Amino acid sequence: SQKIEQNSEALNIQEGKTATLTCNYTNYSPAYLQWYRQDPGRGPVFLLLIRENEKEKRKERLKVTFDTTLKQSLFHITASQPADSATYLCALDMMQGGKLIFGQGTELSVKP
Amino acid sequence: NAGVTQTPKFQVLKTGQSMTLQCAQDMNHEYMSWYRQDPGMGLRLIHYSVGAGITDQGEVPNGYNVSRSTTEDFPLRLLSAAPSQTSVYFCATAGTGGAGTDTQYFGPGTRLTVL
Numbered sequence: 001s002q003k004i005e006q007n008s009e010a011l012n013i014q015e016g017k018t019a020t021l022t023c024n025y026t027n028y029s030p031a032y033l034q035w036y037r038q039d040p041g042r043g044p045v046f047l048l049l050i051r052e053n054e055k056e057k058r059k060e061r062l063k064v065t066f067d068t069t070l071k072q073s074l075f076h077i078t079a080s081q082p083a084d085s086a087t088y089l090c091a092l093d094m095m096q097g098g099k100l101i102f103g104q105g106t107e108l109s110v111k112p
Numbered sequence: 113n114a115g116v117t118q119t120p121k122f123q124v125l126k127t128g129q130s131m132t133l134q135c136a137q138d139m140n141h142e143y144m145s146w147y148r149q150d151p152g153m154g155l156r157l158i159h160y161s162v163g164a165g166i167t168d169q170g171e172v173p174n175g176y177n178v179s180r181s182t183t184e185d186f187p188l189r190l191l192s193a194a195p196s197q198t199s200v201y202f203c204a205t206a207g208t209g210g211a212g213t214d215t216q217y218f219g220p221g222t223r224l225t226v227l
Contacts, residue, residue, distance in 0.1 A: 008152075034216075043116075043202050043218030044155070089154065091216075099170065100216065102147075104154035 002027050004092060006103040013080060014111055021075040021106045023090035029068040030092040035075050038087045038105065047088075048075075080110045114138050118203050118219035125193040125226045133188040133222050135203030143206040143214070144186040145170070146178065148199040149221075155202065161186055193226045200224070 003026045013019050023033070031052050036044035050057045050066045050073070057064045063076040077084050087105040119134045137144065145160035147170075157170030161180040175197060177189040190197060201222045206214040 004154075036216075041221075043204075043221050044216075045218070046215040049215070091155075099157060099160065100145075101157065101171070102155040104152060 002030075002092065002101060004090065004101060004103040006088075006090060007106040008104065010107040010109060012109045012111065015081060017080055019077040019080045019084065019108055019110070021088050021090075021108065023073040023075065023103055025071050025092055029071060032093040033064075033066055033073050034091045034093075034100070035062075035064055035073075036089040036091060036102075038089060044089055077108075080108075082110045082112050084108060085110050116203055116205055116217050116219035118201075118222050120222060121220070122223050123225070125190075125224065127194060127226060129193050131190050131193065133190075133201055133203075133224070135186045135188070135219060136184050137186075137203075137205045137217075138184065139205060139207075139217065140183060141205035141207050141217070142183070144180065145204050145206075145216075146176070146186070146188045147202045147204065148172065148197075149202060150199050158188065158201075190224075193224075195226045198224060198226045 005024045034049045035047045037047055038044040048064045050064045061078045065074045087107045089102050089105045091100050091102045116137045142163045146158040147155040149155050156172045158176050159178040161167045164180050164183050167178050167180055180186050203219040204216045206216045
């Protein structure tokens with residue numbers, strides 16, 4: 001079955017630096033891959049969706065890449081700010097009538 | 113627009129009790145789903161529905177029932193609560209493209225403790 005792995009250890013970076021989070025998966029490449037942000041005590045909030053035929057997607061300070069050869073997606077936050085501190089989740093479309101599976105998330109902490 | 117609402121926010125049950133977690137949406141979305149979130153485990157799909165009258169199982173369906181009689185509502189029933197069902201439960205919706213192709217909108221969650 002499809003497995004997803006995200007950095008299990010928290011990522012601590014300095015304000016202004018670029019944060020890079022990793023999402024690796026096994027087996028088949030999904031048609032779509034999504035990234036979400038989750039703050040403590042709240043539901044996840046959608047950030048970006050990238051399709052298998054797209055190498056890169058950008059939205060303001062966010063950039064997502066999708067490498068189907070490496071079976072990996074990278075999520076970058078440039079010029080990071082303390083307000084970017086949260087847990088970031090990747091999610092894959094399982095191509096089974098709309099099932100979406102999530103990684104366990106990576107906690108990002110941006111220090112001023 | 114309220115978006116996705118979930119009730120209750122918090123619930124404590126005793127082992128063996130049953131209850132229903134409510135989820136309602138006002139976005140006219142066809143796709144609705146229930147997830148549970150446990151520390152270190154991420155979100156795991158319990159059940160989902162691609163439209164009124166249609167439901168299917170996710171990764172961890174045992175001990176839970178769902179039905180979808182209207183587009184707006186997708187209740188999750190715990191038949192006989194067990195301590196292993198202590199978790200935070202999220203309801204989510206997506207448009208006609210389905211979960212993978214569309215943004216999923218999550219509710220605020222229900223924190224359930226089973227003693």
